[in-house]
Amino acid sequence: MIDTTATIETPERVRFRYRLAGPGQRLAAWLLDLLAQFAFGLVLFWIVFASFSVGLEGYGAGVYLLGLFVLQWLYGVIFETALSGRTPGKAALSLRVVRADGSPGQFPDFLLRNLLRGIDALPAVGLPTFGIGVLTMAIDPRLRRLGDLVAGTVVVSEDKAHMLGSVAIEPPVSEEERQAMPPAVHLTNEELQVIEAFLRRRRRLSDERAEELASYFGPLLAKRTGIEAATAERTLTLAYARATGRDRSASEAG
Amino acid sequence: MSLADRDAFVTPRKARWERLERLLGGALRAPEWSELASAYRSVCADLSRARSLGMPHDVQRYLDDLSGRAHNRLYSVRGAGFGLGLVQDAIVAFPREVRRQWAFVLLASLLFYVPFGVGALGSYADASMASMVLPDWQLEQMETMYGGDDRVRDFASNAMMAGFYVQNNVGIAFRCFATGALAGLGSIFFLVYNGLVIGTTFGYLGNVGLGGNLLEFTSGHSAWELTGICISGAAGLRLGWSMIVTDGRTFVGSLRRAAPVLYRLILGTAVLLFVAAAIEGFWSASPVPRTVKFGFGLAQWVIVGAWLVFGGRRAPVAGLR
Numbered sequence: 217m218i219d220t221t222a223t224i225e226t227p228e229r230v231r232f233r234y235r236l237a238g239p240g241q242r243l244a245a246w247l248l249d250l251l252a253q254f255a256f257g258l259v260l261f262w263i264v265f266a267s268f269s270v271g272l273e274g275y276g277a278g279v280y281l282l283g284l285f286v287l288q289w290l291y292g293v294i295f296e297t298a299l300s301g302r303t304p305g306k307a308a309l310s311l312r313v314v315r316a317d318g319s320p321g322q323f324p325d326f327l328l329r330n331l332l333r334g335i336d337a338l339p340a341v342g343l344p345t346f347g348i349g350v351l352t353m354a355i356d357p358r359l360r361r362l363g364d365l366v367a368g369t370v371v372v373s374e375d376k377a378h379m380l381g382s383v384a385i386e387p388p389v390s391e392e393e394r395q396a397m398p399p400a401v402h403l404t405n406e407e408l409q410v411i412e413a414f415l416r417r418r419r420r421l422s423d424e425r426a427e428e429l430a431s432y433f434g435p436l437l438a439k440r441t442g443i444e445a446a447t448a449e450r451t452l453t454l455a456y457a458r459a460t461g462r463d464r465s466a467s468e469a470g
Numbered sequence: 471m472s473l474a475d476r477d478a479f480v481t482p483r484k485a486r487w488e489r490l491e492r493l494l495g496g497a498l499r500a501p502e503w504s505e506l507a508s509a510y511r512s513v514c515a516d517l518s519r520a521r522s523l524g525m526p527h528d529v530q531r532y533l534d535d536l537s538g539r540a541h542n543r544l545y546s547v548r549g550a551g552f553g554l555g556l557v558q559d560a561i562v563a564f565p566r567e568v569r570r571q572w573a574f575v576l577l578a579s580l581l582f583y584v585p586f587g588v589g590a591l592g593s594y595a596d597a598s599m600a601s602m603v604l605p606d607w608q609l610e611q612m613e614t615m616y617g618g619d620d621r622v623r624d625f626a627s628n629a630m631m632a633g634f635y636v637q638n639n640v641g642i643a644f645r646c647f648a649t650g651a652l653a654g655l656g657s658i659f660f661l662v663y664n665g666l667v668i669g670t671t672f673g674y675l676g677n678v679g680l681g682g683n684l685l686e687f688t689s690g691h692s693a694w695e696l697t698g699i700c701i702s703g704a705a706g707l708r709l710g711w712s713m714i715v716t717d718g719r720t721f722v723g724s725l726r727r728a729a730p731v732l733y734r735l736i737l738g739t740a741v742l743l744f745v746a747a748a749i750e751g752f753w754s755a756s757p758v759p760r761t762v763k764f765g766f767g768l769a770q771w772v773i774v775g776a777w778l779v780f781g782g783r784r785a786p787v788a789g790l791r
Contacts, residue, residue, distance in 0.1 A: 230514040274626025281633030300546030324733040335651040377535040
């Protein structure tokens, strides 16, 4: 597995892992920001238009040019400083700019990384290719572009991780199945964990996919333990239930 | 790691984690902030415990994520950075940094003013030299611009031009800095190029007898603008230098060492060029007598010079970031 996490130690001496944002996510966020900049540009243009109609074209044009400057150079700086590391595009994709040590970035960091964005976009042949940015991201283990290297920042993904569901033994072990099973099934700790992970994910899998996964291990287990079941999935379920004592229904257990 | 262990770990804590999730979801009032702080600490403890117990991957990852988000929410409250520190960096720390980086500032100034002098003297002596640097239509445009009698603008046009000068000139300076990331080459190019073009403008208009008009127009803002361009170039050279001469550090370490220097220089550059744009927009084309404008311009050079030479000398070091 490619490691796309960065370990960060907080002042509380707790280390946690951040998932780093990949080039794809960052490109998507950048495109969204580009759209937002375009939208702001339209608003500015409307201001000029309105100012022309009331005879204040000089002021309107001044505001327009100033606004263009702000949009072009300071869009990222202002949003990242105000929203602690996020632009609208990054917020939409749950990305955030933080310092490499996990502490929140501040204005100086955001200023540097955004002023150098143009360099990361080079070489430009009509359109930006992001050649330099992609190259430095490929070399750097923390996927940083040049602007990030100078500013000492990383872009992390804050997408929520979900815990797996509970173990699903469905349908519950029937009386006949219990009678047919050998009295004791011995599974190693590792085997138990593999089956458990499978059962926890069961509800999110299609029946065909579940059977496909189960058939890697089911037949082997059937041969070893003597459990006979219609499907490989059921073999795993029964073996797990017997080994953990979950093959008795709730009423009997009580 | 058996089922019982996992459930024994997760079940009693789950409600607390879900509460933290909810806190992270919305806007917080004061009591909720303190609840967030304690929930964050307890989830950090849960994370450490989950690791030492060897809890399954999904539990650890979930807790990693949850504590990470809580951490960012909690610590992002600290000083947003648009405050007093910024003003202090721009006004006090900037001139100190300029003096500390005097070698780069000197080099950038030479890269700008030598081509400036060559362009100015050459075109003044021989107008045909100007057409080697600038296209003829641009030279003609300049002649009309500084030759006419209607050079005084109304206030509304001033506002427009101030906007234009910010957009154009600050943009030039930022580019001059950023291209320093190409091992300094971009900054060198922009310094030389701008020096040559501006020098040629002066020389050519001097040659055709409009030098006085140009000097009158530019005297007010020249101190701020030319100094700004030179220092943005110096910041770019410093950036490029840190890429080439790492001084025993790693490449990234060398860049990081330069970062605070670059920040102060570029912040000050922005101040210089914003002031320049304001003067250029609202003062330079005003109907004030020529002698007053020259006097004002001279005063600006004294002000900028004094700021860079004496600014921040008495500031306590501890108070600076």
